[in-house]
Amino acid sequence: MRDIKILDTPLNTQLCHDAVEDPAAGGIVVFVGVVRDQTKNRKVVQLVFESYVPMALKEMNKIADLLYQRWGILHVCIHHRIGVLDIGEIPVIIAVSTPHRQAAFEACQYAIDTLKETVPIWKKEIFKDGAVWVSARP
Amino acid sequence: MKINIVAFGIAKEIINSPECSLEVKTPCSVGSLKETLMAKYEEFQKLKSIKFAINEDYQEDRFLLNEGDEVVIIPPVSGG
Numbered sequence: 384m385r386d387i388k389i390l391d392t393p394l395n396t397q398l399c400h401d402a403v404e405d406p407a408a409g410g411i412v413v414f415v416g417v418v419r420d421q422t423k424n425r426k427v428v429q430l431v432f433e434s435y436v437p438m439a440l441k442e443m444n445k446i447a448d449l450l451y452q453r454w455g456i457l458h459v460c461i462h463h464r465i466g467v468l469d470i471g472e473i474p475v476i477i478a479v480s481t482p483h484r485q486a487a488f489e490a491c492q493y494a495i496d497t498l499k500e501t502v503p504i505w506k507k508e509i510f511k512d513g514a515v516w517v518s519a520r521p
Numbered sequence: 522m523k524i525n526i527v528a529f530g531i532a533k534e535i536i537n538s539p540e541c542s543l544e545v546k547t548p549c550s551v552g553s554l555k556e557t558l559m560a561k562y563e564e565f566q567k568l569k570s571i572k573f574a575i576n577e578d579y580q581e582d583r584f585l586l587n588e589g590d591e592v593v594i595i596p597p598v599s600g601g
Contacts, residue, residue, distance in 0.1 A: 416601050432600070434600070435527075435593055437577055438577040438593070441578070463600060463601075474600075474601065475600065498600055498601055501579075502598060502600050503529065503574065503593075503598055503600075504598060504601075505529055505596070505598060506600065516530050516531040516534075517599035518569065518597045519531040519569065519596055519599075520569060521568075521569045
């Protein structure tokens with residue numbers, strides 16, 4: 384099964400893990416992204432995420448397609464949050480189950496790396512004295 | 522023809538609106554739309570890149586637009 388969602392409510396790590404459970408799975412890898420309190424030595428107060436949701440879901444599904452084809456995964460769950468997030472909150476969770484652990488690590492790594500490159504989601508770092516759209520400028 | 526464009530992230534701040542419309546010659550490619558947009562809003566020239574999604578898929582510069590297409594400016598993404 385695949386469970387791909389963009390949510391404006393807090394994400395649940397257990398739920399994503401449970402979504403990929405399978406008696407045939409020898410390993411489950413769960414990546415949890417967390418909002419960090421600083422970037423380039425500048426203190427971050429909050430992050431704001433926004434998304435072009437229908438296309439983002441489409442691109443996340445393309446990533447899932449590739450995980451099935453290339454790594455023969457059993458199940459995948461990708462949840463991404465949008466809205467305002469505080470330090471320590473979770474913007475993204477990716478869970479992958481496979482018969483053997485190596486494929487689960489590789490597939491999960493590919494999924495988060497590709498999500499950061501192709502999925503139309505943007506984050507703005509809010510500082511005490513300003514704000515920046517991440518990666519927008521060279 | 523008139524092309525309606527939707528903007529997210531920094532693109533929304535550059536055009537100062539979640540959407541805008543541009544008058545372009547027909548046929549119009551994604552590449553020429555990009556040039557028109559960059560000429561009208563010079564701030565786009567300072568971004569690392571801009572891509573376009575037409576009807577929810579990324580399209581290259583040579584792709585030709587049709588009236589009524591859903592055109593979205595995709596500034597550098599930063600999810601995760």
